[in-house]
Amino acid sequence: MADTTEERPGLTAAPVMRKASWRHIGPGIVVAATGVGAGDLVATLIAGSKFGYTLLWAAVVGCLVKISLAEAAGRWHLATGRTLFDGWRSLGRWTTVYFIGYVIVWGFVYGAAAMSSSALPLGALFPDAMDLKWWGILCGLVGLVFVWFNRYAVFEKVMTVLVGVMFVVTVYLAVRVAPNLGDAFAGLAPVLPDGSLVYTLGLIGGVGGTITLAAYGYWVNAKGWKDAGWMKVMRLDNRVAYLTTGIFVVAMLFVGAELLHSSGIAITKGDKGLLDLGTILEDRYGAATAKLFLIGFFATSFTSLIGVWHGVSLLFADFVAHYRPSLAPAGTPRDKSPAFRAYLLWLTFPPIALLFLDQPFGLVIVYGVIGAFFMPFLALTLVWLLNSSRTPREWRNGLLSNGMLGVAGLLFVVLCVQQVRELPW
Numbered sequence: 001m002a003d004t005t006e007e008r009p010g011l012t013a014a015p016v017m018r019k020a021s022w023r024h025i026g027p028g029i030v031v032a033a034t035g036v037g038a039g040d041l042v043a044t045l046i047a048g049s050k051f052g053y054t055l056l057w058a059a060v061v062g063c064l065v066k067i068s069l070a071e072a073a074g075r076w077h078l079a080t081g082r083t084l085f086d087g088w089r090s091l092g093r094w095t096t097v098y099f100i101g102y103v104i105v106w107g108f109v110y111g112a113a114a115m116s117s118s119a120l121p122l123g124a125l126f127p128d129a130m131d132l133k134w135w136g137i138l139c140g141l142v143g144l145v146f147v148w149f150n151r152y153a154v155f156e157k158v159m160t161v162l163v164g165v166m167f168v169v170t171v172y173l174a175v176r177v178a179p180n181l182g183d184a185f186a187g188l189a190p191v192l193p194d195g196s197l198v199y200t201l202g203l204i205g206g207v208g209g210t211i212t213l214a215a216y217g218y219w220v221n222a223k224g225w226k227d228a229g230w231m232k233v234m235r236l237d238n239r240v241a242y243l244t245t246g247i248f249v250v251a252m253l254f255v256g257a258e259l260l261h262s263s264g265i266a267i268t269k270g271d272k273g274l275l276d277l278g279t280i281l282e283d284r285y286g287a288a289t290a291k292l293f294l295i296g297f298f299a300t301s302f303t304s305l306i307g308v309w310h311g312v313s314l315l316f317a318d319f320v321a322h323y324r325p326s327l328a329p330a331g332t333p334r335d336k337s338p339a340f341r342a343y344l345l346w347l348t349f350p351p352i353a354l355l356f357l358d359q360p361f362g363l364v365i366v367y368g369v370i371g372a373f374f375m376p377f378l379a380l381t382l383v384w385l386l387n388s389s390r391t392p393r394e395w396r397n398g399l400l401s402n403g404m405l406g407v408a409g410l411l412f413v414v415l416c417v418q419q420v421r422e423l424p425w
Helices: 027-035 038-051 056-080 084-090 093-125 132-149 152-176 181-186 197-206 212-222 228-261 272-285 287-323 338-356 361-386 399-421
Strands: none
Touching (some): 027 152, 027 212, 038 197, 038 272, 038 287, 056 084, 056 197, 056 212, 056 361, 093 287, 093 338, 152 228, 152 287, 197 399, 212 228, 212 287, 272 287, 361 399
16 A cells, blocks of 8 residues: 555544634635536526425425535544545455446536536627537536646635635525525425425435545645544534535526426526526516626636536546555645646546547447446445544444435435436437
8 A cells, every 4th residue: 555644643542622613714715616517506507497496395305415424524634534436445455446437427527517607608698709619618628627726725725715606696596586485495394296306316425425525534624624633623514515505506496497397498407507597587687687697607617617627636646646646645745746737637637638529329328327326435435434443433324324325315216216217328
């Protein structure tokens, strides 16, 4: 095993317990913003358009599930001084085989999807400037240069600013559509209207749920939180982040319920559904509101792009550190290592080809199958790691953590089966 002392604090002395403070907040905002993409917001809009406020409770439960998953990942890093990949590796070689297959195929297809999603609002804001493909390439290259040359502190600040833009835009839209608060509060009662099961599972499992949840512990370490003394700070950071995510989700559900459900308007599935919403907002509230929304759409998409460029590259660099230490040498910051930069290039340049071609049918199937299995893999391996002797006894799972992670694991297994069934076999 390679030496990963850069990632491991000294664990011989009892860590100094630091008080939870708002001024330390950062990694949670990064992971939450990265996990919420344009497609997630469209799914929330469609749920609101079909069922009004009825599924609001599912959005709240979804945020609680993500809090539990991210907290578990952060707790593993701080309590053990080991990275999450190091933990997976201790469970057997099968985890390494799965991980490397996942990040290679997923990264290839996700790179094109992220660039396309970021290009859509820019193409709508500047319709005569250039073709969407070139907007997408520009976004990918800007993300590459930004992550390549900046350290974590700058990355976090830029992500926080973009999250601020997302927050202002979504809350403004929610207020503008004048939500019915009585119906909204009634939506906190857990009910399942006919035909709502798939949408309910999607709201609970989809928003903010990606491989970037696994990156949370790496961002915690990059922030300088290296031992269990930071546990209270990490937990506050995580809760604030997913409370913010919850506000995004509730705001978009309000927009879907008031603007689309009441009018019987349907929007396109996928990222292009947000362009449909932009057109509806322009007709109803004017061009200024539509442009503001497109700016928020871009912030949502671009935070996901640069978040994945940074976070998943850290995961890949940690993998390489265990098998090819020369490509991730001890003493070199992970986000400056050759392995980190190699994965950045993989996320950027090969996917550009997919912007000019229809995605190959076989690749779409492989991507869908591997991607569907990642969240159950994350939830269930965290249960395994945090209930074993690999974790110091005082930081192992309690009943609440086991319950939440167990529910998350079962939920993601159901979602996995559903997603595999819907693939274009």
